Amino acid sequence: MNKIKIILAAVICALPWVASAQSGISGGVFDQENKSMPLQKVRVKNLTKDVTMETGAAGQFSIRAEKGDLLEFYLPGYHTDTLYLTSMQSKTIYLPPLSNNLKQVDVQSARLSKDLDLKAGQGQAFKRVSGIAPTKNIQRAGGIGLAFGSGKARREKIKEEALEERAYYESEINHYFNEEYISGMLKIKGQELKDFINFYRPTVATVKTDPPFNYDYYIAQAYQAWMKLPPDQRRTPPMPKLIKK
Numbered sequence: 001m002n003k004i005k006i007i008l009a010a011v012i013c014a015l016p017w018v019a020s021a022q023s024g025i026s027g028g029v030f031d032q033e034n035k036s037m038p039l040q041k042v043r044v045k046n047l048t049k050d051v052t053m054e055t056g057a058a059g060q061f062s063i064r065a066e067k068g069d070l071l072e073f074y075l076p077g078y079h080t081d082t083l084y085l086t087s088m089q090s091k092t093i094y095l096p097p098l099s100n101n102l103k104q105v106d107v108q109s110a111r112l113s114k115d116l117d118l119k120a121g122q123g124q125a126f127k128r129v130s131g132i133a134p135t136k137n138i139q140r141a142g143g144i145g146l147a148f149g150s151g152k153a154r155r156e157k158i159k160e161e162a163l164e165e166r167a168y169y170e171s172e173i174n175h176y177f178n179e180e181y182i183s184g185m186l187k188i189k190g191q192e193l194k195d196f197i198n199f200y201r202p203t204v205a206t207v208k209t210d211p212p213f214n215y216d217y218y219i220a221q222a223y224q225a226w227m228k229l230p231p232d233q234r235r236t237p238p239m240p241k242l243i244k245k
Contacts, residue, residue, distance in 0.1 A: 026062040027091035
C-alpha cells in the first residue's frame, strides 16, 4: 500500500513538469550559408505570448509556446525570420546573412573592392517566391534598354507589360491566399474562412513592396488582427442590391 502511495505521489509531482515540457518549443538556429555553424545570442520572441529568450552557444533555444503561436528570430547582420507553429516538433531555423549592404568601393592602385561581383553586375538578383513560374520574363536584368518605334507603340508595349506583370502577381496571390492553403495554417473554416480571405487578401501593390513576399508571415499577422476583432465585425458586409428603375 505504501509503495502505491509513493508511486502516486511521484506521478503527481511529475505532472507539472510534463505539462511545462509540453507547452514549449525547442530547436536550433544556424547560418543558412554555413549550415554547420550555430548562431548564438539570437533573440527568439514569441510574438503571441510576448515571451523572449536568446539562443545558447550551440544555437539551441527553448521557449514557452503552443500550436498557433508566431515566433520571431532576430540577430544583427541577419535577416529576421518568423515561424508560425503548426506543430510542436523540434525546429531547425536557418537565418540568411544580410547581403545587400555593400561596403564602400575604394579604388587604390587599380584594385576594386571584392564586394562587387562584376560578372553578375552590382545588383542583387530579384527572386520571387518559389512554386510559380511566370509566363513571361517580367523580371528584367539591369542595363540599358533601347526602345524602337513610335511613341504610341512604346506606350502600348508598356501597358501590355504592366498587365502581364499584374496577372503574374494575381496568380501568385491566388496560389497562396486561398481556402486550401490558409486552412492548413489556421484553425478556421467555412464561412469564417471565406470572410477572412475577403478581409485580408493582399493587393498587388502590397506584394510588390517587399519581394519575395512572405505569405506565411502575412497570414499569421492578419490572423492575429482578425482574432482581436469582435465577432460581429468579422463578417463581410453583403453586396448592395441593385434597384430596378
